Amino acid sequence: MEGMWRKAKKALGAGLCVHLPAVAGDREDAASERRASDALSLDASAAYLSAPNTPAAALAGAGPLRRSKSGAKSSKGMCAICFDPMKSDHGQALFTAECSHMFHFHCISSSVKHGNYVCPVCRAKWKEIPFNRSLSSIIPRGRSGLNVSQARLPQQDTYMALLRQVPSSLREAPRSHTSEPVDFNDDEPLQQMVADDNHDARCSRTVEIKTYPEFSAIPQSSSENDFAVLIHLKAPCATPEQVTGRSFNTTSIGYPTSRAPVDLVTVLDVSGSMAGTKLALLKRAMGFVIQHLGPSDRLSVIAFSSTARRLFHLRRMSHCGRQQALQAVNSLGAGGGTNIADALKKAAKVIEDRNYKNPVCSIILLSDGQDTYNISSNVRGTRPDYRSLVPSSILSHTICTVPVHGFGFGADHDSDALHSIAQASGGTFSFIEDESVIQDAFAQCIGGLLSVVVQDMQLTVECVHPYVQLRTIKSGSYLSKVTGDGRNGSIDVGHLYADEERDFLLYLSFPQSREQTMLLKVTCAYRDSVTSEAIKIQADEVKILRTKSPTSEPVCMEVDRERNRVRAAEAIEAARAAAERGALSDAVAILEDCRRILSESFSRKSGDHLCISLDAELKEMQERMASRQRYEASGRAYLLSGLSSHSWQRATTRGDSTDSTTLVYSYQTPSMVQMLQRSQNQCREPQGPRP
Numbered sequence: 001m002e003g004m005w006r007k008a009k010k011a012l013g014a015g016l017c018v019h020l021p022a023v024a025g026d027r028e029d030a031a032s033e034r035r036a037s038d039a040l041s042l043d044a045s046a047a048y049l050s051a052p053n054t055p056a057a058a059l060a061g062a063g064p065l066r067r068s069k070s071g072a073k074s075s076k077g078m079c080a081i082c083f084d085p086m087k088s089d090h091g092q093a094l095f096t097a098e099c100s101h102m103f104h105f106h107c108i109s110s111s112v113k114h115g116n117y118v119c120p121v122c123r124a125k126w127k128e129i130p131f132n133r134s135l136s137s138i139i140p141r142g143r144s145g146l147n148v149s150q151a152r153l154p155q156q157d158t159y160m161a162l163l164r165q166v167p168s169s170l171r172e173a174p175r176s177h178t179s180e181p182v183d184f185n186d187d188e189p190l191q192q193m194v195a196d197d198n199h200d201a202r203c204s205r206t207v208e209i210k211t212y213p214e215f216s217a218i219p220q221s222s223s224e225n226d227f228a229v230l231i232h233l234k235a236p237c238a239t240p241e242q243v244t245g246r247s248f249n250t251t252s253i254g255y256p257t258s259r260a261p262v263d264l265v266t267v268l269d270v271s272g273s274m275a276g277t278k279l280a281l282l283k284r285a286m287g288f289v290i291q292h293l294g295p296s297d298r299l300s301v302i303a304f305s306s307t308a309r310r311l312f313h314l315r316r317m318s319h320c321g322r323q324q325a326l327q328a329v330n331s332l333g334a335g336g337g338t339n340i341a342d343a344l345k346k347a348a349k350v351i352e353d354r355n356y357k358n359p360v361c362s363i364i365l366l367s368d369g370q371d372t373y374n375i376s377s378n379v380r381g382t383r384p385d386y387r388s389l390v391p392s393s394i395l396s397h398t399i400c401t402v403p404v405h406g407f408g409f410g411a412d413h414d415s416d417a418l419h420s421i422a423q424a425s426g427g428t429f430s431f432i433e434d435e436s437v438i439q440d441a442f443a444q445c446i447g448g449l450l451s452v453v454v455q456d457m458q459l460t461v462e463c464v465h466p467y468v469q470l471r472t473i474k475s476g477s478y479l480s481k482v483t484g485d486g487r488n489g490s491i492d493v494g495h496l497y498a499d500e501e502r503d504f505l506l507y508l509s510f511p512q513s514r515e516q517t518m519l520l521k522v523t524c525a526y527r528d529s530v531t532s533e534a535i536k537i538q539a540d541e542v543k544i545l546r547t548k549s550p551t552s553e554p555v556c557m558e559v560d561r562e563r564n565r566v567r568a569a570e571a572i573e574a575a576r577a578a579a580e581r582g583a584l585s586d587a588v589a590i591l592e593d594c595r596r597i598l599s600e601s602f603s604r605k606s607g608d609h610l611c612i613s614l615d616a617e618l619k620e621m622q623e624r625m626a627s628r629q630r631y632e633a634s635g636r637a638y639l640l641s642g643l644s645s646h647s648w649q650r651a652t653t654r655g656d657s658t659d660s661t662t663l664v665y666s667y668q669t670p671s672m673v674q675m676l677q678r679s680q681n682q683c684r685e686p687q688g689p690r691p
Helices: 002-012 105-113 199-203 240-244 277-292 319-330 340-353 415-425 435-449 557-580 584-599 609-623 628-648 670-684
Strands: 094-096 102-104 128-134 159-165 208-213 217-219 224-234 262-269 298-304 308-316 360-367 404-409 429-432 452-463 469-474 480-482 488-497 501-510 517-528 534-538 542-547
Touching: 094 105, 102 105, 208 517, 208 542, 208 557, 224 452, 224 517, 224 557, 262 277, 262 308, 262 340, 262 435, 277 298, 277 319, 277 435, 277 670, 298 319, 298 340, 308 319, 308 340, 340 360, 340 415, 360 415, 360 435, 404 415, 404 435, 415 429, 415 628, 429 435, 429 628, 435 670, 452 469, 452 501, 469 480, 469 488, 488 501, 501 517, 501 557, 557 584, 557 609, 557 628, 584 609, 609 628
Parallel strands: 217 542, 262 298, 262 360, 360 404, 404 429
Antiparallel strands: 094 102, 128 159, 208 224, 224 501, 298 308, 452 488, 452 517, 469 501, 480 488, 517 534, 517 542
16 A cells, blocks of 8 residues: 555645545444543543644643653544544544644645644644545546556545645735624424433422421420421432433434533633633643533524624534534634623524524533723722623523623632623623642533433522511522511522532411411422423421420521521621721621631531531632632632532532542532543543653
8 A cells, every 4th residue: 555655746746645535434423422531531632732823832740731752643643624533444544744743634625715824733834734525536536656546546525636836926915714694593393302202201390399497396485486387399310411421322323312402602702811721721621511512402602702703603513513513612822802792692693593403501601801892990889780691581580591601710800890790691600720620620610411301490488377477588699589578588599410419498486375386388390401391399388296395406507507607608608798898807707707606506506518518618718718819810710619609509600619539519410520531531631751
């Protein structure tokens, strides 16, 4: 075969560098089944150096991102553009550039087609570039001395890479981007779904409701004005597909509805401050997200700096879709300012204009800076209107359907803005203090998004005894209402991830009584995200016994620990308010007082893990308020991320919260943990030694 190549190159009279497959086949056929999640575990030359305007030297000290000594080739034989393996027996032609780096031919030719005339790995400027032509049209019969059939080339879709001179006028030309349509109604149709006939699975997909009164019995002569009742909810368990992020039977026309498919829009900051290692890590994290979306999930990417642009339409993450998404993300370069409002407006338009809708929809927003176009400098005594950054179509009115999950990257991001955006839309805010954990932060987030089992949940309570009144509901960021007469209340819970839990404290008043007192009826109604079935569940009535004499019954452990969690969340909010008005000593004192109360509680003395975690978190917050400089650098973002987590009872990234040894109570679900472990295992895989 080697002799045939020499003959072909000599006959063509060009510096030809191709590798044709030994076995022909359809590239789309089984590629998606072969690709493992560790396909993105590659060295820096594959994951980072492909970034335009990104110097190779930026990799020094970038943790797991390292460039191997054999920098002339992609790590582990993977294409630096699509991250697929490069093997001669996989039915794909390979191209070796003049700088000795190798790529899939169709990947590099597509890059060249869009005006990229530099090596995606080493940034070497090419004097000659590849272009596609059918082999039969390249080699006239009888001229080259090379018979196509003798070379055992594929009969269809066989291409050679010819090298042609790059006009000098184009070598420095910037890439031109395809103009965007007026309407974003070009989303790819959904994959056909088929019903899952597994009756046992359907029966297990119901929410679990438990209620806990503060005491099971009180004296007949006692009346109560703030008697606590805890309502505990737990979502159905995750299926294997929800844990892995993929669906069964992805090769058939339809697929079993084992998990709800997702429409995801990622909004990525590519301003000038993202240049270098930050952009490299962002690309790697996005690669992880793309590889773990299934063929029924759809993705669109918005990149923004001074302005925002849609990289590609909302499309399914089939094998072809993932390849094109990876190429688009890999082509990103950094430069310009930060216009978050324009980016969110474009993301909202992608969602509003779509012709088709997957059951779950969400936006991921990452930024490392402050919006320099829509938020003016803070005037003394006023607070910027961060809510104005959020398009009205995705604001949380009742039960939020399109949450924006914000990620503050590094020390210079605007945590107030990102937290406000997330809060207004029903999403969470994460603080990525250590830039190297960005992939872990994304992994934890999509681990949840790919496991949504409950949507549009509303919890209702009704007082049973005629003299029982509902006084207040402690629901955090969830919208709750109490009727004027205090007889009824409701909480808009929205959506739940698999295995996710929610706790809500209700405070009641009731008079003396000689008989058993029936307190509440609790009902929850929601929609199954997979079957779209409307489900309504009623819990057992909450009642308490009335004894003739006082009892020594201890407070309910579940009620006491939830009271501590609510108390800690309220203390964090109060400490933040004090810090923002410049009273750091007051803020530290507020947290210290809360820690003291927690330490004296029944649950803490009983060794409750949640109370221990809360104390460790409050202590960390105190340390980050030691000085104004420390608070500005990381304290504010850490507090806001913790506040977001506790108010929504949902996992966020902050400090070492993604570390398995952390003391921070993180609300992680099994699906999140599984995805997080995949990310961390990938980052720990051995890399090539430093040069």
